[in-house]
Amino acid sequence: MDLYLTQHVREPNGYTLDFYTKQGGYAALKKALGLTPDQVIDQVKQSGLRGRGGAGFPTGMKWQFVDKKSPKPKYICCNADESEPGTFKDHVLMERNPHLLFEGCLIGCYAIGSQTAYIYIRGEFWHVQEVLEAELAKARAAGFIGKNIFGTGFDCEIHIHRGAGAYEAGEETALIESLEGKRAQPRLKPPFPASHGLYGCPTAVNNVETLCNVPLIIEHGADWFAKIGPEKNGGPKLYCLSGHVQRPGVYETSMDVSLRDLIYDPKFGGGIRGGHQLKCVIPGGSSVPVLLPNEIDIPASFDGVQKAGSLLGSAGIIVMDETTCMVWAAQNLLHFYKHESCGKCTPCREGGDWLHRLLSKIESGQGQMKDIDLLLSIGNNILGKTLCAFGDAAATPVLSTIKTFRAEYEAHIREGRCTVPAPWRSSAPALAAH
Amino acid sequence: MDYGRGHHQSARAVPELGPAFVYTADNQAKLEEICARYPPEERKSAILAALYLAQKQQGYITQNAMAHVAAAIRCTPAEVEDVVSFYTMFYTRPVGKRVIQVCRTLSCALMGAERVTEEFSKVLGIGVGETDPAGDFTLVEVECLGACDRAPVVGVNDAWHECQSPDGVRALVEALRAKGDAAVTGCHLKVER
Numbered sequence: 001m002d003l004y005l006t007q008h009v010r011e012p013n014g015y016t017l018d019f020y021t022k023q024g025g026y027a028a029l030k031k032a033l034g035l036t037p038d039q040v041i042d043q044v045k046q047s048g049l050r051g052r053g054g055a056g057f058p059t060g061m062k063w064q065f066v067d068k069k070s071p072k073p074k075y076i077c078c079n080a081d082e083s084e085p086g087t088f089k090d091h092v093l094m095e096r097n098p099h100l101l102f103e104g105c106l107i108g109c110y111a112i113g114s115q116t117a118y119i120y121i122r123g124e125f126w127h128v129q130e131v132l133e134a135e136l137a138k139a140r141a142a143g144f145i146g147k148n149i150f151g152t153g154f155d156c157e158i159h160i161h162r163g164a165g166a167y168e169a170g171e172e173t174a175l176i177e178s179l180e181g182k183r184a185q186p187r188l189k190p191p192f193p194a195s196h197g198l199y200g201c202p203t204a205v206n207n208v209e210t211l212c213n214v215p216l217i218i219e220h221g222a223d224w225f226a227k228i229g230p231e232k233n234g235g236p237k238l239y240c241l242s243g244h245v246q247r248p249g250v251y252e253t254s255m256d257v258s259l260r261d262l263i264y265d266p267k268f269g270g271g272i273r274g275g276h277q278l279k280c281v282i283p284g285g286s287s288v289p290v291l292l293p294n295e296i297d298i299p300a301s302f303d304g305v306q307k308a309g310s311l312l313g314s315a316g317i318i319v320m321d322e323t324t325c326m327v328w329a330a331q332n333l334l335h336f337y338k339h340e341s342c343g344k345c346t347p348c349r350e351g352g353d354w355l356h357r358l359l360s361k362i363e364s365g366q367g368q369m370k371d372i373d374l375l376l377s378i379g380n381n382i383l384g385k386t387l388c389a390f391g392d393a394a395a396t397p398v399l400s401t402i403k404t405f406r407a408e409y410e411a412h413i414r415e416g417r418c419t420v421p422a423p424w425r426s427s428a429p430a431l432a433a434h
Numbered sequence: 435m436d437y438g439r440g441h442h443q444s445a446r447a448v449p450e451l452g453p454a455f456v457y458t459a460d461n462q463a464k465l466e467e468i469c470a471r472y473p474p475e476e477r478k479s480a481i482l483a484a485l486y487l488a489q490k491q492q493g494y495i496t497q498n499a500m501a502h503v504a505a506a507i508r509c510t511p512a513e514v515e516d517v518v519s520f521y522t523m524f525y526t527r528p529v530g531k532r533v534i535q536v537c538r539t540l541s542c543a544l545m546g547a548e549r550v551t552e553e554f555s556k557v558l559g560i561g562v563g564e565t566d567p568a569g570d571f572t573l574v575e576v577e578c579l580g581a582c583d584r585a586p587v588v589g590v591n592d593a594w595h596e597c598q599s600p601d602g603v604r605a606l607v608e609a610l611r612a613k614g615d616a617a618v619t620g621c622h623l624k625v626e627r
Binding site for chain 2: 087
């Protein structure tokens with residue numbers, strides 16, 4: 001497939017305004033400003049673009065829900081808090097194709113009647129923010145951002161907002177709270193951001209990759225976009241490959257591609273690292289269920305992965321070979337979730353920590369058989385009982401690995417030790433368990 | 435009526451009072467520039483930026499710094515503390531000149547991050563969360579930095595060092611001591627630009 005999002009990301013100076021405009025950049029914005037806002041939303045709806053942040057919600061619908069009749073200002077908040085373990089695609093887009101993102105923000109603002117977009121970028125992406133700020137200033141000086149863009153009377157500003165280390169800020173209402181200068185904790189919904197978002201105003205929160213697709217839709221047309229990939233899963237897609245794979249990295253292709261090809265094709269992952277076998281794969285960032293080697297002959301699309309019992313999520317594909325202990329992997333992820341839980345909902349705050357302690361106990365050889373049922377019970381008491389999807393995300397690695405690798409848990413308990421030790425792991429169990 | 439023994443003392447750990455704190459004129463100007471990005475009645479949106487400025491100026495956040503930030507943002511010190519205690523990138527204790535942040539989450543861990551942490555601990559002679567006596571290095575573990583294709587990744591202050599093998603840790607520490615920031619690979623996307 002031709003590349004659209006990452007075509008020029010390897011070229012020197014491919015990130016500059018100069019380069020971008022020479023490739024026809026900001027023409028889509030000009031074209032969009034010639035349409036009515038409703039026509040822009042219609043095109044995005046027809047294209048079938050689904051949010052690339054994790055939930056796969058149709059972007060056109062999200063924009064249509066924004067309360068245009070409200071007398072309050074409207075906002076676009078671009079979610080650049082990319083923090084899902086195994087996900088690093090927005091990073092590439094922002095660092096190497098920032099103007100595509102700006103153009104998407106501007107078109108989005110025009111569509112929903114907004115004059116301000118905030119790009120909420122995670123604090124650890126400082127070097128990325130420097131590029132964004134510099135290129136933003138250039139685009140502003142060139143008249144693509146600011147007052148009376150292209151002489152159409154459309155005013156629009158884009159600002160960068162730096163986060164400070166909080167996975168939860170990637171949840172849309174927590175992102176809004178953080179933007180308002182508070183702890184990044186989710187809100188009770190409804191009301192949804194479309195009516196009560198940033199500063200109580202109608203707001204659309206969109207992922208970086210989602211907004212980057214918008215100029216392509218305007219430029220090439222909704223039908224063109226919808227025809228890339230399977231039905232209802234249209235458009236170019238970025239996949240992040242990491243873990244025990246030969247060629248980790250970000251790869252752009254259509255959602256026709258199979259999960260197996262993403263891992264094994266020399267164009268993509270190139271197979272498992274030397275001499276090893278695939279044990280399992282997490283296909284959509286750490287929050288989704290694992291798939292086994294016999295479950296990967298599926299389209300790596302939103303619907304395809306869901307049908308196989310997992311989720312495409314953020315398309316962060318974490319590959320694990322046979323040297324990986326699944327109790328250890330679950331313990332590692334639960335350390336992440338207990339650390340990142342915002343603490344608002346009790347099941348997630350207390351349950352995540354409890355799960356981690358039990359997993360540490362089993363991994364260090366101190367587990368009892370009844371701990372497995374306890375893990376399942378705690379997990380099921382978090383699932384669906386929290387304000388945001390974080391709780392489900394925290395329970396999933398435990399529930400999914402017990403379902404798929406129960407024998408491995410039992411072996412740990414029976415033998416009183418980790419039965420899948422690996423040389424690449426810590427030699428001191430205390431360090432791994434802390 | 436006697437309700438007890440005078441002022442209530444909270445059991446929570448509060449940052450130290452620290453020396454008197456006011457922004458430099460330069461930082462005050464930077465803050466005003468950032469506040470202009472938000473509606474005038476929403477100055478609190480600039481709180482993270484205000485705290486970054488305070489941390490840059492003083493190295494870490496103290497009670498006096500929080501009180502000054504509160505005045506600058508026009509909110510209460512309690513609201514500032516609420517934020518400081520939530521986000522991981524604010525330090526409420528002095529840290530070393532270089533904060534070594536080893537990513538510990540799954541993709542990096544699969545590539546040996548646990549051993550990278552162990553090596554740093556051995557070479558620097560400090561545990562996770564500690565600072566060496568000279569104040570050169572602080573060692574911490576962080577959760578996913580979003581550079582999983584270059585695992586294990588290590589943050590050195592605001593910069594990244596990619597593909598750090600456990601065996602190469604000693605060489606990196608020596609290079610950091612000798613060459614400073616130049617020893618860090620940086621993000622490949624930035625370097626190749």
